[in-house]
Amino acid sequence: MSTEPPVRGQPRSDAGSLPEAPSGPVLVIPSLHPGEDFPEIVRRTRDLGLREVVVIDDGSGAAYAHIFAAIGAIDGCTVLTHSVNRGKGAALKTALRYCLSRPEVTGIVTADSDGQHLPQDIRRVAAELAEAERAELRAAVLGIRDFTLPDLPLRSRLGNKATTAVITALFGRVVRDTQTGLRAFSRGLFEELLALDGERFDYEMNVLIYLLQQRLPFRGVVISTVYHDRGNTVSHFRPVRDSMIVYRGIVVQAVRFALSSFTAAVVDLVTFTAVIDYAFGGTSALRGVAVATLTARLVSGLVNYEVNRHIVFASDHPRGISMLRYLLLALGIVAASAVGTSVLGTLLAGHVVWAKVIVDSALFVASYLVQKRWVFAPGRAGPKSLPRLRDHTPNS
Known part of the structure; x- marks a missing residue:
């Protein structure tokens, strides 16, 4: 002390x-x-x-x-x-x-x-x-x-x-x-x-x-x-x-976000492997892959949400609202990734893999900013607010 x-x-x-x-x-x-x-x-x-x-x-x-x-x-x-x-x-x-x-x-x-x-x-x-x-x-x-x-x-x-x-x-x-x-x-x-x-x-x-x-x-x-x-x-x-x-x-928070995303990716892969192997005997049939994919995304998404809420952004935003926003963001990112990869892949003469890397990298940054500024943004702290920022020209 x-x-x-x-x-x-x-x-x-x-x-x-x-x-x-x-x-x-x-x-x-x-x-x-x-x-x-x-x-x-x-x-x-x-x-x-x-x-x-x-x-x-x-x-x-x-x-x-x-x-x-x-x-x-x-x-x-x-x-x-x-x-x-x-x-x-x-x-x-x-x-x-x-x-x-x-x-x-x-x-x-x-x-x-x-x-x-x-x-x-x-x-x-x-x-x-x-x-x-x-x-x-x-x-x-x-x-x-x-x-x-x-x-x-x-x-x-x-x-x-x-x-x-x-x-x-x-x-x-x-x-x-x-x-x-x-x-x-x-x-x-x-x-x-x-x-x-x-x-x-x-x-x-x-x-x-x-x-x-x-x-x-x-x-x-x-x-x-x-x-x-x-x-x-x-x-x-x-x-x-x-x-x-x-x-x-700022750097520490960005690194935590990256580690949270990496952890979610590992959880996604492990969950997918477990479901496809133990529930469907390792089949590549569409039904098994679809169920394994949805289950893996659900589990990894929940893990990512909780880690981001409590560790990355330390948010006190109401859970229901932030979870709904997180879900909307996740759906938006999936759609943007599919459309963006398709469009950019066409512009890059069919190099779809490179297109996906570029699009998903941009979406990673966008996801961080949206989560910081919207999904986990704290509520207004005080009951009232000040007027907008005002400028005064200095006296000469």
């Missing part, structure tokens, strides 16, 4: 300090090895009117202690300290636990420590959260950067485009900035966010996926796109290693 990190710089209310609202959102800034200008960045954000600024020193070490001490001395700022580096996700969870223990905190706004998030954008995201909370207790807001600008670092542009394509394919919703660090969440989501897996950069992706899986219609606010240089060298994100961490959950 993890212990609560030390707290430095508890907010004070002595004469001369900034006025503090009785309740409201808190700005959360995880930090690792910040620059010397970090206290000034925090000081500027303290003027935004938020209840408090919570900075997490994620194991930066003694060399950076003076920076966090300067932040702790700012009125209305709190510093939470990890003795060792535990990752951005762990830092965000530490802040969530701290805020959850404070009943006056109505929500959090998260920002990065490198100055890429401008004070006016933080203010606007916080204002959007306050408006969203009037319609929904479980509200979320994302700051959306403009990735069409010509001077963006190449790794940021390509990384976001790739992840956007994957998210769109898997969940059927376009999220134009999947890796934004400027986000806001209402108090109603704190416990759910704390329960999610991930300790490093994967945590933020897990949060986004959770919002999509639960069909929580989060809002978007277009923000300024700021990088210190074309290589974005200030960032601690390691493109190869951290991208693997970010995509780990």
Whole structure:
């Protein structure tokens, strides 16, 4: 069990300090090895009117202690300290636990420590959260950067485009900035966010996926796109290693789906063999083959359904509805395979086997997406929903 990190710089209310609202959102800034200008960045954000600024020193070490001490001395700022580096996700969870223990905190706004998030954008995201909370207790807001600008670092542009394509394919919703660090969440989501897996950069992706899986219609606010240089060298994100961490959950689910399909194929073959051998004496007569085939498909289909429902997609969707949808999908795939193989086989000058391989490979991917987005899709988590995602043009 993890212990609560030390707290430095508890907010004070002595004469001369900034006025503090009785309740409201808190700005959360995880930090690792910040620059010397970090206290000034925090000081500027303290003027935004938020209840408090919570900075997490994620194991930066003694060399950076003076920076966090300067932040702790700012009125209305709190510093939470990890003795060792535990990752951005762990830092965000530490802040969530701290805020959850404070009943006056109505929500959090998260920002990065490198100055890429401008004070006016933080203010606007916080204002959007306050408006969203009037319609929904479980509200979320994302700051959306403009990735069409010509001077963006190449790794940021390509990384976001790739992840956007994957998210769109898997969940059927376009999220134009999947890796934004400027986000806001209402108090109603704190416990759910704390329960999610991930300790490093994967945590933020897990949060986004959770919002999509639960069909929580989060809002978007277009923000300024700021990088210190074309290589974005200030960032601690390691493109190869951290991208693997970010995509780990998606890849694991896809691998489980493939293994589930392989298991179902083995069950199908074993069942067919057993029925044709023991019930029909190994005959190749149409009646025996038909009965064996139908029995094998029924058994393997039930196995595949249960494995996908409980292990692959961990769905809580009502069994009756998901089973009916699964059956409709299975029938549709059989029909599409037959028609597609026939048509493509004709186009390939009679190479029916190759046509079947191509068609069934495409249907395998389609089956995964349909099962994820329809058959085993979770029901809407909350009793009400937020308005559609809205954009605001950044102030110039």
